[in-house]
Amino acid sequence: MLKQRQTFRSLWVALIFFGVSSAAWAQLEITVSGGQESARPIAVVPFAKPGSIEADVASIIEANLSRTGLFETMSRDSMLERPTDIANFNSSNWRAVRMENVVIGQLKLDPATGNVGARFWLVDTLLNEQLLGFDMPPVPPSQVRYLAHQISDLIFEKLTGIPGAFNTRLAYVAAQGLGFERRFQLIVSDADGYNPRTIATSREPIMSPAWSPDRARLAYVGYERGRSAIYMHELRTGQVKTLVSERGINGSPAWSPDGTKLAVTLSFETNPDIYVIDIATGRRNRLTKHFGIDTEPAWSPDRREIVFTSDRGGNPHIYRVPVSGGEPERLTFQGRQNLRASYSPDGRDLVLINLDSGAYRVATFNLSSKRMNLLTEGRLDESPSFAPNGAVIIYATQRGNSAELGTVSTDGRIKSRLRQTGDVREPAWSPLSP
Amino acid sequence: MNFPSLRLCAVLLVVGGLSACASGGSKDAIDRSPSPAAERPATRPLQDFSGRDANSLSAAEQARVEMEAALARNIVYFEYDQDTLTSEGASTVRAFADYLLSNPAARVRLEGHADERGTREYNLALAERRSRAVEAALTRAGVTSAQITSLSYGEERPTCAESTESCWSQNRRVEIIRL
Structure with a gap:
């Protein structure tokens, strides 16, 4: 008999729906390479469901888990039985085929509302113990993928101790064509590449998308009437506001962790310097004053410091300055250049672009040991940032003459590629749901 | 100070090998220099913008043609x-x-x-x-x-x-x- 340490709990998590929806390009196609030798075997048994529900929740969970490289999923053909209820579950049958963890479950249709609910269990067959058992609140049929992502998050966190980031979004920029034919799109998709939606389209460049901490807004750089500007796009309503459009550069928007301020690069006073803008009041505070280039600001998670790229020492390197002001301190010395740093969620590391021997690569830089750790082998990698759970880093890379997105685990061992037709770049991973 | 037109001369020499500068490099060289057609080299029309032979253009037109040619490289x-x-x-x-x-x-x-x-x-x-x-x-x-x-x-x-x-x-x- 299975030990049931946990009783059923209901999980009420607000799903964020975007009000904006329009036809976008083909969705990102994701492939994984590398993988860990110690990947944990897990079986995700197809969920029982009424015939009227099409979604295959188990296969979405399976894809999520295997994409992390931390799990090796069992093929359905190899499953000798397909239990869908804990009452009929036999741990020893799965132990016999070396399946340490098994996920089983059921989908239920609420006939009154047409909504889909789920009940699932995660079992440790070695301990013969139920690790998780949840009744998930019903969602409209169009939202069943998000239900599967929530289940994936719960399983991933239970087994790894790391919060899952499956129920998150990606923002990225796609570009196609040269010269007058060139078109730019700002796209938001699910973290697994599904449901791409075009948020903005322009003949002029779109750059540097950045999520507000509450995931409700995207700040980005655009061009209009011969000027650049930093825009704020409210995702629910599609409303766009111009935050700043000075002469010269209006670039590198970076949200403060509390969502009240943006650090930006402006060049209208003399040359590119870092400014902090209070979003509510519009009040500006100039943080750096130097004749060199200062750009690419990023906030520390504790809101006290900002790192940025500066060539004040000759070549571009990473500097750190208190948000309250003060003399910037140079952080990086290894390699010819270091650019576009941002913090890990725990604030202990930076991820940045390191130039050495002619190759621009993704590296992490530990703030206490000052050690640089190269993670990628590209020649033109850029725009790295940590996933909101800190488990992987997403970045843009080149393949032939086109650009695509990649992820790499923080130990450099597991890589994935996210590609679609046309150039895709400047990935920004949304925060976890609030 | 005839700095600008001296510069123009340099450009014209580079671009067309022409002698518009021969008129003395005054500021007027650009539009009004009455440089006689006969003094110009007889060959190498720059670019036939108007459908006429460059040699038949007035000096002012000639200068404009030359400037346009220079500005084409932008x-x-x-x-x-x-x-x-x-x-x-x-x-x-x-x-x-x-x-x-x-x-x-x-x-x-x-x-x-x-x-x-x-x-x-x-x-x-x-x-x-x-x-x-x-x-x-x-x-x-x-x-x-x-x-x-x-x-x-x-x-x-x-x-x-x-x-x-x-x-x-x-x-x-x-x-x-x-x-």
Whole structure:
């Protein structure tokens, strides 16, 4: 008999729906390479469901888990039985085929509302113990993928101790064509590449998308009437506001962790310097004053410091300055250049672009040991940032003459590629749901 | 001070090998110099904009044709990670300085570009530095800053999409756009 340490709990998590929806390009196609030798075997048994529900929740969970490289999923053909209820579950049958963890479950249709609910269990067959058992609140049929992502998050966190980031979004920029034919799109998709939606389209460049901490807004750089500007796009309503459009550069928007301020690069006073803008009041505070280039600001998670790229020492390197002001301190010395740093969620590391021997690569830089750790082998990698759970880093890379997105685990061992037709770049991973 | 027209002469010599400068390099050389057709070399029409032989043009028209020819070359190229003008770039800028000086109502936009190496926002700053170098050369030549606006595109608008040096060298540029 299975030990049931946990009783059923209901999980009420607000799903964020975007009000904006329009036809976008083909969705990102994701492939994984590398993988860990110690990947944990897990079986995700197809969920029982009424015939009227099409979604295959188990296969979405399976894809999520295997994409992390931390799990090796069992093929359905190899499953000798397909239990869908804990009452009929036999741990020893799965132990016999070396399946340490098994996920089983059921989908239920609420006939009154047409909504889909789920009940699932995660079992440790070695301990013969139920690790998780949840009744998930019903969602409209169009939202069943998000239900599967929530289940994936719960399983991933239970087994790894790391919060899952499956129920998150990606923002990225796609570009196609040269010269007058060139078109730019700002796209938001699910973290697994599904449901791409075009948020903005322009003949002029779109750059540097950045999520507000509450995931409700995207700040980005655009061009209009011969000027650049930093825009704020409210995702629910599609409303766009111009935050700043000075002469010269209006670039590198970076949200403060509390969502009240943006650090930006402006060049209208003399040359590119870092400014902090209070979003509510519009009040500006100039943080750096130097004749060199200062750009690419990023906030520390504790809101006290900002790192940025500066060539004040000759070549571009990473500097750190208190948000309250003060003399910037140079952080990086290894390699010819270091650019576009941002913090890990725990604030202990930076991820940045390191130039050495002619190759621009993704590296992490530990703030206490000052050690640089190269993670990628590209020649033109850029725009790295940590996933909101800190488990992987997403970045843009080149393949032939086109650009695509990649992820790499923080130990450099597991890589994935996210590609679609046309150039895709400047990935920004949304925060976890609030 | 006939600084500007001397520069024009230099440009004309480079571009067409013509002798419009022979009239003495006065400020009027651009529009009104009564340089007789006979004194000009008999050959090498520059570019037949009007459908007539260049030799049959009036001096003023001739100068305009020559200036247009010089202005057709409106892209200033830069070395890797550099914002200093090459001698070729400087001659392109001189042609535009002369054009702006002789046409005070004329305006240009300087669009700065970088190659794809390096990060996008840093390249935005680097490309702005290049358009500022061109702007500085124009204002040194006497052009008023009201005639000039600048816009940096960084690496966002390449003219060539391959990851090779020959392609990168075409993308590191400032385009001088007449408004």
